[in-house]
Every structure is written in structure tokens, then in C-alpha cells.
Amino acid sequence: xxxxxxxxxxxxxxxxxxxxxxxxxxxxxxxxxxxxxxxxxxxxxxxxxxxxxxxxxxxxxxxxxxxxxxxxxxxxxxxxxxxxxxxxxxxxxxxxxxxxxxxxxxxxxxxxxxxxxxxxxxxxxxxxxxxxxxxxxxxxxxxxxxxxxxxxxxxxxxxxxxxxxxxxxxxxxxxxxxxxxxxxxxxxxxxxxxxxxxxxxxxxxxxxxxxxxxxxxxxxxxxxxxxxxxxxxxxxxxxxxxxxxxxxxxxxxxxxxxxxxxxxxxxxx
Amino acid sequence: xxxxxxxxxxxxxxxxxxxxxxxxxxxxxxxxxxxxxxxxxxxxxxxxxxxxxxxxxxxxxxxxxxxxxxxxxxxxxxxxxxxxxxxxxxxxxxxxxxxxxxxxxxxxxxxxxxxxxxxxxxxxxxxxxxxxxxxxxxxxxxxxxxxxxxxxxxxxxxxxxxxxxxxxxxxxxxxxxxxxxxxxxxxxxxxxxxxxxxxxxxxxxxxxxxxxxxxxxxxxxxxxxxxxxxxxxxxxxxxxxxxxxxxxxxxxxxxxxxxxxxxxxxxxxxxxxxxxxxxxxxxxxxxxxxxxxxxxxxxxxxxxxxxxxxxxxxxxxxxxxxxxxxxxxxxxxxxxxxxxxxxxxxxxxxxxxxxxxxxxxxxxxxxxxxxxxxxxxxxxxxxxxxxxxxxxxxxxxxxxxxxxxxxxxxxxxxxxxxxxxxxxxxxxxxxxxxxxxxxxxxxxxxxxxxxxxxxxxxxxxxxxxxxxxxxxxxxxxxxxxxxxxxxxxxxxxxxxxxxxxxxxxxxxxxxxxxxxxxxxxxxxxxxxxxxxxxxxxxxxxxxxxxxxxxxxxxxxxxxxxxxxxxxxxxxxxxxxxxxxxxxx
Numbered sequence: 001x002x003x004x005x006x007x008x009x010x011x012x013x014x015x016x017x018x019x020x021x022x023x024x025x026x027x028x029x030x031x032x033x034x035x036x037x038x039x040x041x042x043x044x045x046x047x048x049x050x051x052x053x054x055x056x057x058x059x060x061x062x063x064x065x066x067x068x069x070x071x072x073x074x075x076x077x078x079x080x081x082x083x084x085x086x087x088x089x090x091x092x093x094x095x096x097x098x099x100x101x102x103x104x105x106x107x108x109x110x111x112x113x114x115x116x117x118x119x120x121x122x123x124x125x126x127x128x129x130x131x132x133x134x135x136x137x138x139x140x141x142x143x144x145x146x147x148x149x150x151x152x153x154x155x156x157x158x159x160x161x162x163x164x165x166x167x168x169x170x171x172x173x174x175x176x177x178x179x180x181x182x183x184x185x186x187x188x189x190x191x192x193x194x195x196x197x198x199x200x201x202x203x204x205x206x207x208x209x210x211x212x213x214x215x216x217x218x219x220x221x222x223x224x225x226x227x228x229x230x231x232x233x234x235x236x237x238x239x240x241x242x243x244x245x246x247x248x249x250x251x252x253x254x255x256x257x258x259x260x261x262x263x264x265x266x267x268x269x
Numbered sequence: 270x271x272x273x274x275x276x277x278x279x280x281x282x283x284x285x286x287x288x289x290x291x292x293x294x295x296x297x298x299x300x301x302x303x304x305x306x307x308x309x310x311x312x313x314x315x316x317x318x319x320x321x322x323x324x325x326x327x328x329x330x331x332x333x334x335x336x337x338x339x340x341x342x343x344x345x346x347x348x349x350x351x352x353x354x355x356x357x358x359x360x361x362x363x364x365x366x367x368x369x370x371x372x373x374x375x376x377x378x379x380x381x382x383x384x385x386x387x388x389x390x391x392x393x394x395x396x397x398x399x400x401x402x403x404x405x406x407x408x409x410x411x412x413x414x415x416x417x418x419x420x421x422x423x424x425x426x427x428x429x430x431x432x433x434x435x436x437x438x439x440x441x442x443x444x445x446x447x448x449x450x451x452x453x454x455x456x457x458x459x460x461x462x463x464x465x466x467x468x469x470x471x472x473x474x475x476x477x478x479x480x481x482x483x484x485x486x487x488x489x490x491x492x493x494x495x496x497x498x499x500x501x502x503x504x505x506x507x508x509x510x511x512x513x514x515x516x517x518x519x520x521x522x523x524x525x526x527x528x529x530x531x532x533x534x535x536x537x538x539x540x541x542x543x544x545x546x547x548x549x550x551x552x553x554x555x556x557x558x559x560x561x562x563x564x565x566x567x568x569x570x571x572x573x574x575x576x577x578x579x580x581x582x583x584x585x586x587x588x589x590x591x592x593x594x595x596x597x598x599x600x601x602x603x604x605x606x607x608x609x610x611x612x613x614x615x616x617x618x619x620x621x622x623x624x625x626x627x628x629x630x631x632x633x634x635x636x637x638x639x640x641x642x643x644x645x646x647x648x649x650x651x652x653x654x655x656x657x658x659x660x661x662x663x664x665x666x667x668x669x670x671x672x673x674x675x676x677x678x679x680x681x682x683x684x685x686x687x688x689x690x691x692x693x694x695x696x697x698x699x700x701x702x703x704x705x706x707x708x709x710x711x712x713x714x715x716x717x718x719x720x721x722x723x724x725x726x727x728x729x730x731x732x733x734x735x736x737x738x739x740x741x742x743x744x745x746x747x748x749x750x751x752x753x754x755x756x757x758x759x760x761x762x763x764x765x766x767x768x769x770x771x772x773x774x775x776x777x778x779x780x781x782x783x784x785x786x787x788x789x790x791x792x793x794x795x796x797x798x799x800x801x802x803x804x805x806x807x808x809x810x811x812x813x814x815x816x817x818x819x820x821x822x823x824x825x826x827x828x829x830x831x832x833x834x835x836x837x838x839x840x841x842x843x844x845x846x847x848x849x850x851x852x853x
Contacts, residue, residue, distance in 0.1 A: 005739050006736055006739050006740050006758070006759070007672070007739055007740070007741075008740060008741050008755045017668075018668060018669065018671060018672055019672075021663075021666065021668045021669050022663055022669040022672065022673070025662050025663040025666060025669060026663065028662065029659040029660070029662060029663075032623075032655075032659060033652075033655060033656070033659060036626070036627075036630060036651075036652070036655055037652060037655075039630060040630055040633075040651060040652060043630070043633045043634055043638075044633070044638060044648070047569070047633060047634065047635060047636050047637065047638050048638050048640070049637050049638055049639050049640075052635075052636070052637045052638070053637055054570075054637055054831060054838065055569060055570040055571040055635060055636045055637040055830060055831040055838065056571060056635035056636075056831070057571060057572065057830070057831045057832055057833050058635070059571055059572070059574045059631070059632065059634055059635040059636070060574055060631050060634040060635060065627050065628075065631060068627070069620060069623055069624060069627065072619075072620065072623055073616075073620055076616040076619065076620075076662075077616070079616075079666060080612055080613060080616055080666065083666075083668065084612060084666040084667060084668040084669070085605070085608075085609050085612065085667075085668075087668040088599075088605065088608055088609075088612075088667040088668045088671075089605040089609075091668070091671065092602075092603070092604055092605060092608075093604070093605050109521070110522070110523065129519040129520070129521045129526050130526055132521045132524060132526070133524065134523070134524035140521070173520065173521040173522075174429065174433075174520055174521060174522040174523075175427075175429045175430040175433065175522075176427055176429070176430065176535060178600065178674075178675060180675075180741075180743065182672070182740075182741035182755045183755070185671060185672050186671065187600055187671050187672065187674055187675070188600055188602070189600045189601045189602065191535055191536065191601060191602065192429060192517050192519075192520055192535065193517025193518070193519070193520075193531075193534065193535070194517075194536075194602060196602040218754065219754070221753055221754055221755070223741075223743050223753055223755075224743070225674065225675040225676070225743045225744075226427075226675060227352070227355075227422065227423045227427075227430065227744075227745040228430060229352075229430060230347070230348035230349045230352060230421075230747070231348065232348075232352075232745060232746065232747065233348065233746040233747040233748045233750070233752070234752065236752055236753065
């Protein structure tokens with residue numbers, strides 16, 4: 001079923017299981033619709049006035065429909081308990097330990113995704129709303145904090161290594177946005193005043209996906225899925241899934257730009 | 270029954286008779302006509318948006334110049350105007366179109382007649398409900414003429430976006446408060462009327478299913494709207510009085526730190542909003558199911574199958590509809606416990622819906638089906654509402670919702686429920702009760718010319734949206750998602766959908782001609798043109814002020830069609846047993 005539904009390609013470890021549930025639910029929907037539909041069309045044909053001039057006062061005597069209703073309930077319980085609840089619970093509760101994951105802060109704003117890496121020290125520098133400068137310091141990083149020195153900030157560009165769990169700490173500066181990477185099967189509202197985790201394990205690099213799709217231009221994208229103002233349609237970020245070596249090399253290169261006056265130019269990638 | 274039924278009704282002047290009337294039928298027609306006009310207006314907003322989606326950034330031919338340089342400079346729609354059209358389309362269709370037509374229109378006109386009452390329990394309050402609704406409509410409509418336009422934060426008005434939005438949002442909130450007061454007064458009136466003013470012999474289980482549907486609907490309105498009323502007031506205070514009910518501290522908008530007390534939560538609004546807006550779905554659907562049940566019983570010439578189980582299912586549905594609201598909010602950071610609760614209640618609420626839909630389909634079994642215009646619309650409701658309900662399943666389960674949330678799949682889903690579902694049922698109701706309201710029959714040829722193209726086009730609009738959503742295309746994108754890679758394979762559907770939308774508009778022309786043109790026919794419909802069994806058909810067509818010449822008495826169940834001991838194929842509720850026996 002999943003193959004016929006036209007879902008996007010899958011590039012995360014759990015993606016296939018989301019699709020699996022979508023497929024199973026659509027089987028249930030299809031079966032119910034076909035049973036109702038065939039019965040409905042048959043009845044309209046069989047009991048039209050021309051063929052049935054006098055109605056039958058008692059109508060249908062069977063109580064098969066009660067069994068059908070119980071059947072629907074049973075299938076729904078299976079979908080719920082067997083699939084949806086465990087899978088959803090894993091998505092929101094079974095977060096990877098921070099030392100085994102790529103941890104990234106993503107701060108949404110009208111109309112961009114600000115990406116904040118802790119850098120080699122693994123500690124995010126302090127941030128504060130009053131430090132925000134739209135041109136030079138989009139996440140409001142406090143340069144007096146030692147931990148900020150090696151932090152890397154990118155706008156609308158998310159770089160991640162393949163096959164390592166990613167833990168994103170998602171928040172928003174202004175209004176509600178929604179962080180959506182279709183191929184990773186993740187979506188989470190970014191709500192000002194709150195921080196929510198989003199996690200997934202990318203399994204296919206951009207290069208591999210370009211080959212699979214036969215499209216050298218392909219890249220993963222972050223879409224905004226919650227109306228956030230007049231630039232909502234343009235609030236797109238680019239996601240690059242590197243091999244682990246490429247990612248390390250990239251982070252090293254980013255570090256070489258830090259310090260001195262280079263930081264300001266660099267945050268735009 | 271009170272003595273009002275015997276009151277002498279003196280001739281009223283024009284204003285008291287047609288404008289500031291206390292007659293439930295006039296008020297019902299006022300609601301219906303206003304509601305239909307708003308449906309057309311709300312639909313027009315969408316037809317404009319469909320141009321932008323089909324041809325993003327291209328000037329709208331001919332009409333483009335009408336909207337002025339702030340909304341459509343050079344005929345090209347601005348993103349702000351697009352968002353305004355979107356927010357107002359939703360608001361108008363739900364709060365000013367469908368609900369006023371389904372509850373204010375059909376409820377007002379039909380319920381007192383079907384229970385054998387001379388009027389609603391509180392006629393003056395009834396008039397006030399309509400005029401509050403009217404003022405709410407004027408405020409909403411008027412907001413289009415503000416310099417910065419109407420509300421533009423979606424019909425859901427999520428803060429902080431809505432708190433930061435231009436003045437139109439304030440008008441939206443004020444308009445909503447009027448509409449809520451109107452609905453609350455209406456709800457109290459319906460509940461009192463149905464409990465107190467039923468004719469002699471009309472026990473609860475002899476009430477037509479439509480009355481049951483309106484009864485449950487009224488409880489939903491009465492209990493679900495107050496939280497939104499509170500929330501609307503909070504948002505108004507956030508906007509005007511500097512409170513922070515929905516605003517957290519530390520907001521940085523366009524680089525500026527907001528001077529706010531803070532400490533509020535944007536999520537609180539969502540809970541209060543959806544606590545209304547989910548029951549609101551059933552406010553839209555239950556009257557529609559009621560209409561479909563009436564039309565099916567009449568056009569199959571047999572009793573409804575499982576009338577009592579339908580009633581129980583409706584009451585249960587109404588109750589459950591209060592504890593499913595947060596399934597709209599899985600992605601707001603909900604944990605396992607909360608999401609499991611709301612998924613479970615959502616799956617449970619699907620069962621009574623299945624019971625009602627199955628009972629309506631099985632009611633057709635053994636019937637002698639007449640394909641009249643109301644019956645065509647009522648029959649189409651069944652598979653269309655079926656698709657709407659079924660596509661709700663993957664959205665109601667939180668795991669598949671991760672992918673499908675806020676995509677076109679959602680738009681396809683709820684429109685199947687409301688447009689080819691509820692609105693088709695409302696058309697069935699119009700064709701069915703038009704002879705009662707006017708004394709004239711609508712043209713059956715024009716009716717079919719309305720039905721078939723509408724049925725085809727409306728599926729051409731909403732089925733492709735399910736495909737687009739499955740591919741991941743997000744909703745509310747000004748350019749239809751043209752910049753996203755995952756949209757590319759489904760982008761071409763936008764044009765198909767838009768042409769179907771414009772086709773759907775053309776398909777309404779026969780209806781408009783039929784609706785007004787039939788008023789010029791002679792009043793020849795008679796009391797009971799459909800040979801129906803419920804009480805409204807005992808009154809003259811159109812019924813006079815006070816409705817019934819003599820107080821009706823109810824002798825039997827509502828749908829005694831084709832009774833084996835009776836000669837004719839219908840045995841009305843109001844026909845005394847002696848007469849029934851004689852003609853048998």
C-alpha cells in the first residue's frame with residue numbers, strides 16, 4: 001500500500017515505520033470504503049423504484065452490521081495499541097543520549113531557520129533575546145560566554161552526519177512555526193517560549209539520494225508547516241546529510257573561520 | 270402546550286413581518302438566505318486564491334484590477350492578501366455560512382414545525398440571535414475595508430501570530446464574540462423548545478431524527494462556545510490592553526525584543542480554540558445527518574433502519590466530541606500519555622459515526638428508491654461523508670499524523686466532511702423543504718443540472734488534495750509550494766483543482782436560477798407534496814404565523830412509510846388511528 005500512496009522517499013531509520021502505519025490505515029479505509037461502496041451501489045440498483053415499486057416496511061433483517069462495527073473497532077484497537085502509540089511514544093520519549101547524538105539547536109523565526117551547533121566543546125554558548133541582532137547574531141549568542149567561542153551558527157542550512165542519531169532542540173523567536181523534513185518523516189511545531197526535541201537518524205546522504213533520484217540538484221529541505229505570516233511559503237531551509245567524515249571535515253572548516261572578524265560574514269554560510 | 274398556539278395573530282406591518290420578525294419561519298429564512306449569501310462570498314474568496322495557486326505570481330485577468338494596489342498590485346496577489354482570503358474563507362464558511370444555514374436556518378424553520386409547536390419557546394430571543402449573527406457578519410465583512418485588510422492568521426487565529434497581526438484581527442475577535450452570543454442564545458432556545466413545546470403524543474423516541482440531531486447540536490453549541498468566548502476575550506485583551514495570556518516572555522519579532530509582561534502560553538489558545546472547534550465539526554455534521562435521514566426515509570418509502578441506535582449513537586457522538594479536541598495538536602510537543610488518550614477517544618468517536626453512516630446506508634435496503642433532487646444530494650452525502658470520515662483515521666492517529674499534519678491531506682479530509690458532505694446535505698434540505706417554506710416546488714430538471722456537475726467538480730477539487738498531501742505538500746503556502754522539491758510531482762494538480770473550483774461555481778448557477786425562479790410559480794405544492802409522515806407536513810405551505818390551524822396530536826413513530834396494515838404507502842404521525850383504520 002505504501003508504494004501506491006505517493007509518499008516521499010524515505011531517508012531516516014524510523015521513516016519506514018511511519019509509512020507502514022499510514023499504509024495499514026489506508027488498507028482499513030480502502031476495505032471499508034469498498035464494502036460500503038459496493039453495497040451502496042448494489043442497493044441503489046436493486047431497490048430503485050422501477051424494480052421495487054413497493055417498499056418493504058421491515059427492511060433489512062440481518063444484524064451483520066453489528067459484527068462489522070465490532071470488526072472496525074477491533075482493527076482500530078490493533079492500529080492504536082500495536083502501531084501508533086508505540087511508534088509515537090518512541091518519537092517523543094525515547095530520545096537518544098546527547099553524547100551519542102548530533103545535538104543541534106534550531107531557532108525558527110519569520111522567515112528563516114537558525115541552526116546553532118555547540119562546536120567541539122559540546123556546550124552551547126549562552127543566548128539571550130536582547131543579544132539578537134538580525135544581521136550578525138540571529139540566535140542572540142553571548143560572545144562573553146566561553147562556551148560560545150566555538151559555536152557555529154548557520155541560517156537556513158542544516159548539516160548533519162549520516163547514520164548518527166540527530167537530536168534537534170527546537171524553539172522559536174516570534175510566532176509558531178513547524179519544522180518539517182518530509183523525507184525524514186519528522187514534523188514538530190516550534191513554539192515560542194518552549195523547547196521541544198525532534199530526533200531522527202538519517203540513513204541516506206544527499207549524494208546517495210541524488211543518485212537514487214537521478215537528480216544531481218536534489219537536496220533535503222526543511223519546510224515550514226504552520227502559517228507564520230506573509231513569508232510562510234518562502235521559509236525553506238536546506239538540509240545536507242554528509243558522510244561522517246565529510247561532516248567532521250565540514251565542522252573543522254567552520255572552526256577555522258571562527259574568531260577574528262570572520263564570524264559575521266560566515267553566519268550566512 | 271402553552272396558550273400561545275391559540276393567540277390571535279393580527280396582521281403585522283412590513284418591518285415586523287419580514288425584517289424584525291419573531292416568527293421562527295421568517296427568522297429561519299433570514300438565516301438561510303444570509304447563510305447562503307455568505308457561502309457564496311466565502312467561496313468567491315477561495316476562487317481568487319485558486320488563481321494564485323494555479324498561476325502563482327501571474328496577474329489575474331480582468332478582475333485583477335478591482336482589488337487595488339495594496340491587495341493586488343498590477344493584478345498580482347500579495348502574500349498578505351492571500352493569507353487574508355484564506356483566514357476569512359475558513360471563518361466565513363464555518364461561522365457565517367454552514368452553521369447559520371444548518372442550525373439557524375433549518376433548525377429554526379423545521380424544528381418547531383416537526384415538533385408541532387406554534388413557534389420557538391423564546392421568539393424575541395430568537396430574533397435577537399439572528400440580529401447578533403447579522404451584526405457579527407457585518408463586522409467580519411466590514412473588516413475587508415480596513416486599510417490593512419481583515420484577519421490574516423488563519424481561521425484558527427493562533428497567537429502569537431494573531432496577536433501581532435494588524436487591526437483586522439481585532440475586528441475578527443469582535444465579530445466572533447457576536448457570533449458566539451448569537452449561537453448561545455439559539456442553543457438555549459432550541460433546547461427549551463424541544464423539551465417544552467412538543468405536541469401531545471410526541472415522546473422523545475417519536476421525534477424525527479432531524480430534531481434529535483438539532484437537540485444534540487444545541488448542547489454542543491451551549492457547552493463548547495463559552496471557552497472560545499473566554500479565549501476570544503483574552504486575545505482581545507492581549508491585543509488591546511497589553512495582557513499576555515498567550516504571549517511568552519523573550520519574544521523577538523523582526524529583531525526587536527517585545528515589551529511584554531510575558532508568562533502566557535500560545536498553546537492555551539489552541540486548547541481553548543479546539544475545545545470549541547472540534548465539537549463545531551459535529552455542529553456542522555449532525556444537522557446534515559438529520560436532513561439526510563429525513564430525505565432518505567421519505568424517498569425510500571420505508572422507516573429508517575436502526576432509528577434508536579442512530580439516536581443513541583448521536584448522543585454518544587455529542588458527548589465524545591468534547592474529549593477529542595487535542596488530536597488537532599499532536600505536534601505541539603504532546604507526550605505519550607496525552608496523545609494516547611486523545612488517539613483513543615478519537616478512535617472511539619469513529620464508531621458512532623460508522624453506526625450512523627451504516628444505518629443510513631442500510632435504511633436504503635428494501636426501499637422503493639425515488640431519485641428526486643433532494644434524494645440525489647442526500648445519497649451523495651453518504652460516500653462523500655464516508656471519505657471525509659475515513660481520511661480522518663490516519664490524522665487521528667498520532668504516528669501517521671507526523672507526516673500528514675498541516676498538509677493538503679488535512680484540507681482534503683475536512684472539506685470532504687464539510688463540502689460534499691455537509692453542504693450537499695444542506696442542498697438536499699433546501700430542495701426538500703422549499704415547498705414547505707414557499708408553497709412552490711423547485712424545478713427537478715434544474716436540480717439535476719445542479720447536482721451532477723457539482724458532484725463531479727467537487728470531487729475534482731478535493732480528491733487531488735489527498736494526493737498532494739500524501740506527497741507532503743504543506744497547506745497555506747502562498748505559491749502552492751512551488752519552491753519545494755517534494756511538491757514538484759504533485760504541483761500540476763493545482764491547475765486541475767482550480768478549474769474544478771471555477772466549474773463548481775458555474776454549477777451553482779442552475780441552483781440560483783432555480784431558487785429565485787421558482788418563487789414566480791403559482792403556490793401549488795400543497796401541504797404534503799412529498800407524501801411525508803412528519804408533522805411539518807400537517808401545516809399549510811407556507812405555514813402561517815402560529816403554524817398549525819389546530820394543535821397537532823402525534824399518534825405514532827416518525828417514519829411509518831409502507832406500513833403493511835395501511836393502504837397508502839405513508840401513514841403520517843398526525844393522522845388519527847380512526848382515519849388510518851378507515852383508509853386501510
